[in-house]
Amino acid sequence: MKIIIAPDSFKSTLSALKVASAIKEGFLEIFNDATYILIPIADGGEGTLNSLMYNQDGKIIEVRVKNALLEDTKAYIGITDEGKTAIVESALACGIEQIPPKNLNPLKASSYGVGQLIKNALQLHVKKIIIGVGSTATNDCGAGMLIALGAKLINKSGQEMNYKNIDLNEIASIDLTHFDKSIYDKEIIVASDVNNPLLGLNGATYTYGPQKGATQDILPILEKGMKNFSTVSNNLMHKSYQNHPGSGSGGGLGFSLLTYFNATIMSGIGLMIQAKNIETLVYDADILITGEGKIDEQTIFGKGPYGLVRHAKLINPKILTIGISGSLGNNLNELYNDGFDAVFNTILTPGKLEEISENTYQNIKIVSSNIARLLKVR
Structure with a gap:
């Protein structure tokens, strides 16, 4: 048997x-x-790095990043395929399991640490980056991640937003002048743990917001912010991924990775089936x-x-x-x-x-x- x-x-x-x-x-x-x-x-969420590295040749590198509450934390990047592929697990930076339940707050939780992980991976001169996007405490549509990689978020008063205080409802434009363009030389694979779109009743906010600390009264605020961010992004990049399966993964990380990184999104378990x-x-x-x-x-x-x-x-x-x-x-x-x-x-x-x-x-x-x-x- x-x-x-x-x-x-x-x-x-x-x-x-x-x-x-x-x-x-x-x-x-x-x-x-x-x-x-x-x-x-693992399906792109917590444990993706260890699962993909299990019984594989390669090494794991320790880095320092910010967690969802912008506190310093330890995280890791996996290097496989003779140094050609980096594995980044978003949950190691802004994972929901790292935050005490009483401190969960998707209005303030940031994906900034995910951007730091990607930046570290880019410095390793790999050709491919696999990014697991599940199990996050965030609902910021990847805005923090973009700032960590050099993007500037401008509010309706024409002022640049501080990475410590991002309000998606206030974003009027995004400046990519200093965005790390080396990302476009890499193959970016997004391992998504869900196939939800960004917006709507089956989207990131209404489906997963409550487990990240969102109360019923702030769900509409979060959804409005997501919609505003996607509108600004679509106008800037001339793309429209808010209805794409998986764009709602990782509190909208999937959307920004598709829109700004030219990434390919696939189911995390599909990636695991292939790799194993x-x-x-x-x-x-x-x-x-x-x-x-x-x-x-x-x-x-x-x-x-x-x-x-x-x-x-x-x-x-x-x-x-x-x-x-x-x-x-x-x-x-x-x-x-x-x-x-x-x-x-x-x-x-x-x-x-x-x-x-x-x-x-x-x-x-x-x-x-x-x-x-x-x-x-x-």
């Missing part, structure tokens, strides 16, 4: 590799003679186990486990696909219709979040063992 274990991370709790290890331990209790292949995945040669691995596999911290209605917008399972079923319709999640949302019928054979919850007993998090590894192992027992009696 060949079993592929390819989970995403359980955010703030376990890395994708630790989740995979826990699942394998549970299955080994029942199927100790199976062939196991562990593939920690998953098509070949699932071709003759019996079971595929994936998962993430929460599987819910947002999963169908391009999240890793969903994309992975759909692709696996196309390659190998007979493969059994199982999802393991810290918690489950409602309306999962579409997941079952699109490839999942079963999805399981790993919270075994009620408790405080801290207690549940401490037991996550053991709970995943127990649930995995129980799944394996069920499969053995099929």
Whole structure:
């Protein structure tokens, strides 16, 4: 029996590799003679760098950047392909997991650190930059990122905006005179964890703003700012990407990367499938186990486990696909219709979040063992 274990991370709790290890331990209790292949995945969000670098030749470089609240923080850049490719993970600069929930504020959160990461990558003389844009605390449409790379945002009074205080509603023009043009010599690949557009009820603000700290009264303010920024950008660049799938990823980072960087956007999990040669691995596999911290209605917008399972079923319709999640949302019928054979919850007993998090590894192992027992009696 060949079993592929390819989970995403359980955010703030376990890395994708630790989740995979826990699942394998549970299955080994029942199927100790199976062939196991562990593939920690990510979809462009948190964990993308480590997942792409796992079992790959290359190196990881430490840099200093600003986080979403413009505080100094440590981040990393991956270098692969004999120094030709850099991997940048936006979540390492302005990730939502780095900010205490009480301090989340998308009106002030900045993508400036993402621009710093890209600037560092440009100085490494690579030919390609892969930019994961998911799991950010930001909703600034990449405005902070542009400033870090030399752009000037001018307000309606004709004054340049300080990178510490950007109001998308006040932007009247953008000056690219000092923008780092070396970016145009590189192949830019955007790994998006979702396929949402920039604007509208399914856009960046209304879909993901609440989890970034946006209350109902400020959602219209954020959306208006996004619309203003996209209008100014479209007029300047003679492009229109606000409806493009994935332009709403990373709080609008996808939009600016498409508009100002001539980037190519692709699903993060699609990139992972390609990089890890998953098509070949699932071709003759019996079971595929994936998962993430929460599987819910947002999963169908391009999240890793969903994309992975759909692709696996196309390659190998007979493969059994199982999802393991810290918690489950409602309306999962579409997941079952699109490839999942079963999805399981790993919270075994009620408790405080801290207690549940401490037991996550053991709970995943127990649930995995129980799944394996069920499969053995099929």
